[in-house]
Amino acid sequence: MSLTLLLKLLPLMILQHRLKANHHRQAIQIIKEYGVIPAVKCYLGQLNQVFMNILANAIDALEDANNKLSFAEIKSNHPNIITITTKMAEDQQNVMIKIKDNGKGMTEEIKTCIFDHLFTTKSVGQGTGLGLSISQKIVVENHGGSLICESALGHGTEFVISIPVLAD
Ligand SMILES: Nc1ncnc2c1ncn2[C@@H]1O[C@H](COP(=O)(O)OP(=O)(O)OP(=O)(O)O)[C@@H](O)[C@H]1O
Numbered sequence: 001m002s003l004t005l006l007l008k009l010l011p012l013m014i015l016q017h018r019l020k021a022n023h024h025r026q027a028i029q030i031i032k033e034y035g036v037i038p039a040v041k042c043y044l045g046q047l048n049q050v051f052m053n054i055l056a057n058a059i060d061a062l063e064d065a066n067n068k069l070s071f072a073e074i075k076s077n078h079p080n081i082i083t084i085t086t087k088m089a090e091d092q093q094n095v096m097i098k099i100k101d102n103g104k105g106m107t108e109e110i111k112t113c114i115f116d117h118l119f120t121t122k123s124v125g126q127g128t129g130l131g132l133s134i135s136q137k138i139v140v141e142n143h144g145g146s147l148i149c150e151s152a153l154g155h156g157t158e159f160v161i162s163i164p165v166l167a168d
């Protein structure tokens with residue numbers, strides 16, 4: 001299976017039930033902007049885990065942002081959007097997968113800790129603080145890639161996964 005196919009199927013699989021509208025918020029819309037990327041050598045099962053972690057975090061961040069608004073406010077001006085983009089990096093050496101949400105975002109202070117083992121801002125039972133530290137290990141140590149986060153409080157967050165395209 002290719003990375004693109006994995007990303008196409010992924011949101012339809014395990015997380016689908018979390019995207020639906022409920023009493024507290026509108027449905028979460030997934031925008032897919034998939035560019036043409038070459039086949040890369042990777043551990044698909046591991047990268048699947050990375051995508052799942054990042055998408056689950058994005059959904060949590062959207063839910064937190066929605067909890068601060070009234071339903072009227074949410075309906076009028078806060079669509080919940082997760083954008084997944086795949087493309088070749090400009091250097092043509094890396095495949096990039098970007099996962100962006102317009103959720104609550106994070107402070108600079110939190111941003112410096114997110115990859116730490118067991119760091120979480122979620123309550124007990126909601127989060128263990130393992131998702132991003134494991135994801136970083138998978139991307140960096142197991143794939144020689146990079147995992148970068150950009151975030152602005154109140155505006156949203158973007159994770160950029162880069163995986164090198166290795167010549168055979
Ligand atoms: N998209 C995001 N928007 C806002 N904050 C985020 C986002 N992704 C991660 N974070 C912050 O980074 C922290 C660490 O994330 P991580 O996935 O490692 O752990 P967790 O989600 O708290 O728990 P776990 O993934 O183990 O269930 C989160 O608790 C949250 O504060």
Ligand SMILES: [Mg+2]
Pocket residue numbers: 053056057127131132
């Ligand atoms: Mg998580």
